[in-house]
Amino acid sequence: MELQLAWRNIWRNPRRTVIIMIAVIIGVWTMVALTSLMRGIVNDMLENGISTLTGDIKLYASGYHNDPSIEYRIDDPNSVISKIAKTLPVDSKYAARVRVNAIASNARHSIGLTLVGIDPDQEKGVSFIGNGVVDGRMISEDDNNAIVIGQALLEKFETRIGRKLILMSQNSQNEIVSKAFKIVGVFRAKLASTEKQFVFVNKHSAQKMLGIGNGISEISVVINDHGKFEQTSQGIAEILKDSDIEVHTWKDLLPMLTAYMEIFNGFIVLWYLVVFVAMAFGIVNTMLMAVFERMREFGLLKALGMKPMLILRSVLIESGIILIMGAIAGNLLAFGSVMMIAATGIDLSALSSGFEYVGMSSVIYPEIFLKDVFLANVVVLILGLAVSTYPAVKASRITPVEAMAHT
Amino acid sequence: MPIVDVKGVEKVYQQGDIEVHALKDIYLSIAPGSFAAIAGPSGSGKTTLLNIIGGLDLPDHGEVVVDSRHFRKMNQSQLAELRLNRIGFVFQAYNLIPVLSAVENVEYVMLLQGVEKADRRKRAMAILDEVGLSEKYHNRPSELSGGQQQRVAVARAIVSNPAIVLADEPTANLDSKTGEALLQIMAEMNENRNVTFIFSTHDQMVMDYAHRLVLLRDGMIDDDQVK
Numbered sequence: 211m212e213l214q215l216a217w218r219n220i221w222r223n224p225r226r227t228v229i230i231m232i233a234v235i236i237g238v239w240t241m242v243a244l245t246s247l248m249r250g251i252v253n254d255m256l257e258n259g260i261s262t263l264t265g266d267i268k269l270y271a272s273g274y275h276n277d278p279s280i281e282y283r284i285d286d287p288n289s290v291i292s293k294i295a296k297t298l299p300v301d302s303k304y305a306a307r308v309r310v311n312a313i314a315s316n317a318r319h320s321i322g323l324t325l326v327g328i329d330p331d332q333e334k335g336v337s338f339i340g341n342g343v344v345d346g347r348m349i350s351e352d353d354n355n356a357i358v359i360g361q362a363l364l365e366k367f368e369t370r371i372g373r374k375l376i377l378m379s380q381n382s383q384n385e386i387v388s389k390a391f392k393i394v395g396v397f398r399a400k401l402a403s404t405e406k407q408f409v410f411v412n413k414h415s416a417q418k419m420l421g422i423g424n425g426i427s428e429i430s431v432v433i434n435d436h437g438k439f440e441q442t443s444q445g446i447a448e449i450l451k452d453s454d455i456e457v458h459t460w461k462d463l464l465p466m467l468t469a470y471m472e473i474f475n476g477f478i479v480l481w482y483l484v485v486f487v488a489m490a491f492g493i494v495n496t497m498l499m500a501v502f503e504r505m506r507e508f509g510l511l512k513a514l515g516m517k518p519m520l521i522l523r524s525v526l527i528e529s530g531i532i533l534i535m536g537a538i539a540g541n542l543l544a545f546g547s548v549m550m551i552a553a554t555g556i557d558l559s560a561l562s563s564g565f566e567y568v569g570m571s572s573v574i575y576p577e578i579f580l581k582d583v584f585l586a587n588v589v590v591l592i593l594g595l596a597v598s599t600y601p602a603v604k605a606s607r608i609t610p611v612e613a614m615a616h617t
Numbered sequence: 618m619p620i621v622d623v624k625g626v627e628k629v630y631q632q633g634d635i636e637v638h639a640l641k642d643i644y645l646s647i648a649p650g651s652f653a654a655i656a657g658p659s660g661s662g663k664t665t666l667l668n669i670i671g672g673l674d675l676p677d678h679g680e681v682v683v684d685s686r687h688f689r690k691m692n693q694s695q696l697a698e699l700r701l702n703r704i705g706f707v708f709q710a711y712n713l714i715p716v717l718s719a720v721e722n723v724e725y726v727m728l729l730q731g732v733e734k735a736d737r738r739k740r741a742m743a744i745l746d747e748v749g750l751s752e753k754y755h756n757r758p759s760e761l762s763g764g765q766q767q768r769v770a771v772a773r774a775i776v777s778n779p780a781i782v783l784a785d786e787p788t789a790n791l792d793s794k795t796g797e798a799l800l801q802i803m804a805e806m807n808e809n810r811n812v813t814f815i816f817s818t819h820d821q822m823v824m825d826y827a828h829r830l831v832l833l834r835d836g837m838i839d840d841d842q843v844k
């Protein structure tokens with residue numbers, strides 16, 4: 211009977227109820243939809259960052275992180291890998307690479323970039339280069355002179371597949387060495403800067419060119435469940451604590467990204483706050499109006515012997531029902547609109563190419579995280595009820611004598 | 618022992634800068650089973666006195682005892698409890714919850730009292746039958762005439778098995794025929810159930826029904842006759 215009474219009271223003034231509900235719907239909708247858009251952006255940045263040869267966890271020879279020269283290298287990568295293999299979660303992947311600064315040049319141009327020696331098979335699922343090339347072919351195990359470069363570099367160098375590219379770097383004796391490679395394939399990355407930054411050759415040919423035997427510069431580990439990176443990196447660090455190897459996570463390798471993620475999180479909280487404050491004013495005002503309109507009734511109920519707590523509760527039940535209905539509708543709208551957007555993604559490329567600068571793709575796919583949905587709903591329901599206590603307390607304090615005077 | 622005992626009650630209202638002495642040193646004892654009317658001109662303090670007897674308003678001085686309970690020793694919550702279980706109210710107007718039907722309005726007090734659901738419905742219907750509203754169980758107040766609404770209010774006041782029913786000008790908004798019918802119902806309830814009724818009125822016809830007539834003037838008892 212209580213719920214029935216509350217339900218009927220809610221529809222006594224449908225316009226008012228609808229106004230509160232619209233406030234709640236817009237609140238929940240924008241909270242969930244905008245958060246998922248931001249999550250999409252942040253995750254995209256994270257995926258880009260991790261797949262751009264970073265990985266969740268990266269192992270370096272001590273010193274390499276501060277001075278990325280070939281002098282610091284892991285000479286026996288296989289023994290390191292076999293040591294840490296057991297601590298890695300089941301479906302993790304890793305790739306060992308040679309990585310040096312180099313100068314690439316052809317007849318017309320020259321540019322500083324990063325020469326990466328890879329095992330193409332290992333890169334699958336670890337970095338973007340594992341996805342292969344869009345043009346030509348991928349380097350293979352025994353391609354000694356083959357090189358794969360990015361589309362943007364190809365254009366900048368005004369060259370094409372089949373042409374030569376000279377790479378110059380320092381070898382382990384600090385002598386300048388250079389080698390001519392033949393361009394066999396072209397890769398694409400989400401960011402043009404990545405396409406200009408990296409060129410890929412077979413790991414063995416890089417090792418030979420630099421005179422480093424079996425040595426490599428880094429081992430990159432990708433964990434299927436990104437959430438486990440911290441725990442896993444601690445496990446690895448524990449195993450390798452006596453060796454001359456540094457263990458890093460993407461968090462310290464990509465400090466900008468970490469900072470952006472924190473800013474985004476702060477922004478989400480701020481957004482919740484703004485939406486909520488606007489909504490709270492709507493709720494309090496309309497509920498107060500409703501309470502004052504029904505002053506005589508609350509006075510009557512008090513006279514009949516209804517205790518203030520019960521009156522307070524009945525008002526809270528009413529606003530609770532409105533809040534729940536609004537939240538349900540808001541969630542449905544949010545899921546619907548996010549799903550619609552996620553099907554095609556939002557193309558931001560028209561807005562600016564500046565997004566690339568922060569490592570963002572131009573097409574954003576929003577992602578719904580249940581945690582965020584839960585938070586948005588809790589914020590609306592709990593805080594919504596909390597602000598409704600103000601009109602509810604007002605209602606519970608109305609005395610019969612006052613109510614009768616107020617005709 | 619009286620069911621209502623008012624001893625030396627004073628009530629002063631502040632109206633801006635002016636103090637209005639709504640009740641001045643009122644002594645009034647009412648025996649159980651009475652059918653008593655409080656009459657007097659407008660502003661003489663009838664509503665104030667009924668509100669104080671009902672525990673809706675507190676006196677500035679003096680003592681009120683209803684059903685052996687001393688109001689001065691009770692807090693708001695205990696007063697609410699007393700009203701719920703021992704006092705029924707019928708007001709001049711706006712007696713009913715507009716979104717509840719007649720039978721639901723009567724049930725609602727029993728819900729507050731904690732009466733079982735099935736029992737509630739049965740008792741509510743029985744009492745509506747008694748006041749002659751068997752046809753109107755499921756009508757909302759807006760679908761009832763003024764006299765029918767007041768009868769629902771009387772039914773609701775009586776259904777909680779109170780010791781007293783306080784009715785502030787229950788017939789003031791009714792024509793004399795409808796008013797008399799309502800009064801007859803109240804008189805029957807008073808006789809059959811031995812419930813004490815105290816009502817205020819302007820109306821000579823209503824005063825004629827009363828077994829006891831208390832006349833107020835300027836917040837004082839001017840006359841008190843038992844018929």
Ligand SMILES: Nc1ncnc2c1ncn2[C@@H]1O[C@H](COP(=O)(O)OP(=O)(O)OP(=O)(O)O)[C@@H](O)[C@H]1O
Pocket residue numbers: 611615630631632637638639657658659660661662663664665666
């Ligand atoms: N809440 C209040 N605030 C200020 N003055 C009040 C209040 N209630 C009553 N009064 C004053 O107290 C006096 C008695 O009022 P009361 O309502 O008891 O009279 P009444 O006999 O019921 O009158 P009526 O026949 O018009 O209903 C009046 O002068 C009234 O103006």
Ligand SMILES: [Mg+2]
Pocket residue numbers: 663664665785
């Ligand atoms: Mg009055």
